[in-house]
Amino acid sequence: MRISFDLDDTLFVAEEDGFKLEPELKFPLNRIYKERLRAGTVRLMQQLRALGCEIWVYTTSFRSPLYIRSLFRCYGIRIDGIVNGARHEKEVQADHAEPMPSKYPAHYRIDLHVDDDKSVLANGQYYGFRVFQIGPPDDAWAEKIIQTVRKKIRK
Numbered sequence: 001m002r003i004s005f006d007l008d009d010t011l012f013v014a015e016e017d018g019f020k021l022e023p024e025l026k027f028p029l030n031r032i033y034k035e036r037l038r039a040g041t042v043r044l045m046q047q048l049r050a051l052g053c054e055i056w057v058y059t060t061s062f063r064s065p066l067y068i069r070s071l072f073r074c075y076g077i078r079i080d081g082i083v084n085g086a087r088h089e090k091e092v093q094a095d096h097a098e099p100m101p102s103k104y105p106a107h108y109r110i111d112l113h114v115d116d117d118k119s120v121l122a123n124g125q126y127y128g129f130r131v132f133q134i135g136p137p138d139d140a141w142a143e144k145i146i147q148t149v150r151k152k153i154r155k
Contacts (some may be wrong), residue, residue: 004056006115044142056081
């Protein structure tokens with residue numbers, strides 16, 4: 001099963017917004033990678049790997065794949081695929097005259113996309129791709145994703 005995650009306000013969150021965070025990276029890595037991961041991200045990724053899942057990042061940001069992959073590697077997380085804003089524009093929007101949705105996981109055979117944005121959820125319903133919408137601070141967010149994945153695997 002291939003699962004993708006949005007970054008901003010989904011995995012990258014801020015303590016001042018009420019989120020619990022993974023421990024900060026040690027110096028000097030914390031100066032290079034200023035984004036902070038939502039608490040539970042590392043364990044969730046380990047559990048998804050144990051279930052045989054591929055882990056992707058699908059973001060509208062233009063952070064480079066090297067930067068994204070390196071940041072997650074610092075936490076011991078291997079990312080299998082990355083779709084950033086530039087790749088999405090090149091491969092999804094491409095030659096379409098009409099605007100495509102901001103994210104289109106089905107193009108990359110992604111089975112489940114995790115995102116905080118309501119418009120991504122609406123696009124998933126309209127275009128037929130599966131979205132798990134993650135909301136505000138929630139200590140059980142990772143377990144809810146694992147339950148969703150286990151149900152999908154059983155089918």
